[in-house]
Amino acid sequence: MSNHETVNEILVRLFANILDIEEKCLKIGEFSDLSITEMHVIDNIGLTSERTMSDTAKAVKVTSGTLTTAIDNLIKKGYVERRRSSEDRRVVKIRLTERGREAYKSHEDFHKDLVTSALERLSSHEEEVLIKVLTNIDEFFSEKYKHAGWY
Amino acid sequence: MSNHETVNEILVRLFANILDIEEKCLKIGEFSDLSITEMHVIDNIGLTSERTMSDTAKAVKVTSGTLTTAIDNLIKKGYVERRRSSEDRRVVKIRLTERGREAYKSHEDFHKDLVTSALERLSSHEEEVLIKVLTNIDEFFSEKYKHAGWY
DNA sequence: CTCAATTACTTTGATAATCAAATTATATTT
DNA sequence: AAATATAATTTGATTATCAAAGTAATTGAG
Structure with missing residues (x-):
């Protein structure tokens, strides 16, 4: 088999399975009340002090309306805090709660494991x-x- | 930044970008009436003569109910044919129409091009x-x- | 300085994808 | 023959998403 075919075959299988595996790992762990999408929002907000809604929406490539409802849910579940900026009162700043930071770290660990095994034998x-x-x-x-x- | 972090960051971005690119290429091409999900069902049915609903559902990892509605839509759009098996009348067999096979090939070509252009500079x-x-x-x-x- | 335009976000109304559970029809087993 | 199992569909719900309309605050042009 040519290199191209090999790469294509592996990529197709990886793509088909990676989201699924990630989702299932999530569902059997401590943060099973999060969907994969929500975890990716948490990942994107990150550990930095605060982010605006629009920056986050752009980064995760959803409309701001979609992000608003996603954040509504994450707040209900206790992973995110929201406050209006005092400098510019149109702006809404969000950040992770302590529980949000725990979820972030758990997700980070999953990725670390993945990369570690990707790099082993190199x-x-x-x-x-x-x-x-x-x-x-x-x-x-x-x-x-x-x-x-x-x- | 460690190698691990760098690799992780790039992998995450690549993954997100590729899905995005695939979706957008689909939407500007000949088969823009297909969603990414539908294209993946078509990809899975493949060029083989016939498949059962349950085999296909298992392969694409959705429940049979989900597949039923997905196939309903693909039939409406003219990409798939459905018939009841005569050996076992509980079983439903599906296969691609000519247009379905064209869509399959177009998707296959997209993947080939992607891999080729990614690899040609290595x-x-x-x-x-x-x-x-x-x-x-x-x-x-x-x-x-x-x-x-x-x- | 004021009001028109812009910006940041939220709300609304719609659609697609999905699942679990109930249902229908057919086959298999006891 | 009746009970059980299987294959698919239907039903009723949820989640993620978007575009467009709405709200509130800021900016900028005159």
Whole structure:
């Protein structure tokens, strides 16, 4: 089998399964009241002190209306706090509660495990190459598809 | 930033971008009446003569009820045909129409192009490293999460 | 300085994808 | 023959999403 076919085959299978696995890991853990989407919002808000709604909406690529309802739910569940900015009262700032930060860390651990196993059996030289390769591919996509006004 | 963090960050972004790109390519192409989900059902039915509903539902990891409605829509749109099996009249067999096969091929081509353009700028050494990493990730999922009967 | 335009967010009304549970029809087993 | 199991569909609900309309606050042009 050619390299191309191998890569294609693995990628297809990975893509088909990765969200599913992530979701199921979530559902058997401590934070099973979170959907995968909600966890990704939490991941995006991150541990930084505060973020605006619009920055977060842009980053997770949903409309602000969608984010509003997502945040409503995360607040109900106790993962996020919301307050109006005093400098500009149109702006709403959100941040993780203590429980939100715990969820963040749990999700981070999942990713760490994944990356650790991705990198095992690689020499440090190969790690360097990998980073170059991934950066390269990443740039390629953001370049190639920027022109269409997507990014 | 450690290698692990860098790799994680890029992988997460790549994953998000690729899904996004796939969706947007679909929407500007010939088969824009298909959602990404529907395209993946078509992909799964494939070019083989016929499949049962239950096999397909299992393969795409949805309940049979979900698949029934998905197939209803694909039939309305002219991509799939459905008939009752004559050997066992409980069983429903589905297959792609000619238009369904065209959509299948178009999706296949999209994947090929994506992989080709991602790989064409890599040296053969770099390709090897990439394949090793993808294989590791794939094994991480199929090994570690097999026990739960997920994979 | 004021009011028109812009910005940040929320609300509303709609759709798609999904599930679990109930239902229907057919096959299999006892 | 009756009970059980299987394959698919239907039903009733939930979640995620968007576009467009609405609200409140700020900015900028005259």
